[in-house]
Amino acid sequence: MHQFTIEPWLGANWDVAGYNIAFTNSAAWMLITAVVLWIFMLGGMRRQLVPGRWQMMVETFTGFIDDMLEANIGKGGRKYVPYIFSLFMFILFANLLGLMPLGVVGLHPFTFTSHFTITGVLAIMSFLIVLTVGFWKHGLHFFSLFVPSGTPLIMAIFIAPIEFISFMFRPFSLGLRLFVAMMAGHVLLEVLSSFVIDGWNAGAGFGLLVGVPSFVLMVAICALEILVAGIQAYVFALLSSLYINDAENLH
Amino acid sequence: MPQIAQLPEIWSSQLFWLLVIFGLVYFVIGRGMVPKVMDTVGLRDKQIADDLAAAQAARDAADEAEEAWRKRENANREAAQALVAEAKNKAQAATESKLAQVQAAIDTRLEEAEARIDASRAEAAAEIETVAAEAAQDIAARLAGIKVTKTDARSAVKKAMVHG
Numbered sequence: 001m002h003q004f005t006i007e008p009w010l011g012a013n014w015d016v017a018g019y020n021i022a023f024t025n026s027a028a029w030m031l032i033t034a035v036v037l038w039i040f041m042l043g044g045m046r047r048q049l050v051p052g053r054w055q056m057m058v059e060t061f062t063g064f065i066d067d068m069l070e071a072n073i074g075k076g077g078r079k080y081v082p083y084i085f086s087l088f089m090f091i092l093f094a095n096l097l098g099l100m101p102l103g104v105v106g107l108h109p110f111t112f113t114s115h116f117t118i119t120g121v122l123a124i125m126s127f128l129i130v131l132t133v134g135f136w137k138h139g140l141h142f143f144s145l146f147v148p149s150g151t152p153l154i155m156a157i158f159i160a161p162i163e164f165i166s167f168m169f170r171p172f173s174l175g176l177r178l179f180v181a182m183m184a185g186h187v188l189l190e191v192l193s194s195f196v197i198d199g200w201n202a203g204a205g206f207g208l209l210v211g212v213p214s215f216v217l218m219v220a221i222c223a224l225e226i227l228v229a230g231i232q233a234y235v236f237a238l239l240s241s242l243y244i245n246d247a248e249n250l251h
Numbered sequence: 252m253p254q255i256a257q258l259p260e261i262w263s264s265q266l267f268w269l270l271v272i273f274g275l276v277y278f279v280i281g282r283g284m285v286p287k288v289m290d291t292v293g294l295r296d297k298q299i300a301d302d303l304a305a306a307q308a309a310r311d312a313a314d315e316a317e318e319a320w321r322k323r324e325n326a327n328r329e330a331a332q333a334l335v336a337e338a339k340n341k342a343q344a345a346t347e348s349k350l351a352q353v354q355a356a357i358d359t360r361l362e363e364a365e366a367r368i369d370a371s372r373a374e375a376a377a378e379i380e381t382v383a384a385e386a387a388q389d390i391a392a393r394l395a396g397i398k399v400t401k402t403d404a405r406s407a408v409k410k411a412m413v414h415g
Contacts, residue, residue, distance in 0.1 A: 006254040006261045019263035027268035034276050042278050044288040049295060062288045081289070090276050115254050117265040124275070130273030183254070
């Protein structure tokens, strides 16, 4: 569990209005993620008519988000591309950077998406956008979201509270899903690596019996974790765009 | 679980730095770079669409030009064929008239030659008659000692010649 511990790197006693804002390892990895993402995006700024591989890759990502928003929201989805793209790429790069085997060179990656203080804030941000857009565009009519179209009045009385609860639960499920997936993956890898180390420490017999299979499993799970890193970023962005769609195109 | 154990001391720093850094990402990358990248893609798509439209227009123009050329070519071919046919007809007529002339010339010469041959034949026949009559006179004089007049001999010869 040490890998999830947050340590202040700078300004352990920086306080703003009584709240501590120390520059921690978590903040450092956010910054690294942002810088790596910025460097990645530089490849897309060459703006050549015939793109190279790098530029093509950047354009593939923007096109991917653009297509997703167009499919889920429609023509009005284009104005959310900057937000959803930032969200998706920030989470994706954070997840992937957290999996980098930098421990080999003595630098321990910190996956800040395994903290619900981060994923929760991101989820609340998406949720606030949904609320803002919904009330801005539809006013109080936005509350009709809780009554699916075509519901008889008697049913609506029961359905509306359920819809309301499920709506209010969205930020929690959104934030918890990413946090749990990232943390579970890292814990699983840590447990398996402890099997490898403890197995060999207990003798060659245990090493062969427990350590080697655990190591093989670890390699496979590392591949799975890379997949999960992409999928969770995608799910976060997809669900955010689906929720925004509710607000943008009220049924 | 440090996420919960450390919550009271870290939440403010986590929130602050996330807002600062995600804000940077949003404004610098999301608002600054992404629209430019998408513009590039849009420009490229537009350029491709324009090029395709231009290609289509050029192709239509080429088709039209080919059609016009084909029409002109057909007209030219017809004109040429008409010219050739006329020349052929003219040549044929000329040949026929020349042939007729030549034929006529040959015919007259043939007739003349035939007339000449007939005349020669008649002459030759008359000569043979004379010679035969003289021979018959001579033979009669020598064998029978009869003096036959020239006219008698000639009529006798004629009779023999007619009977063959």
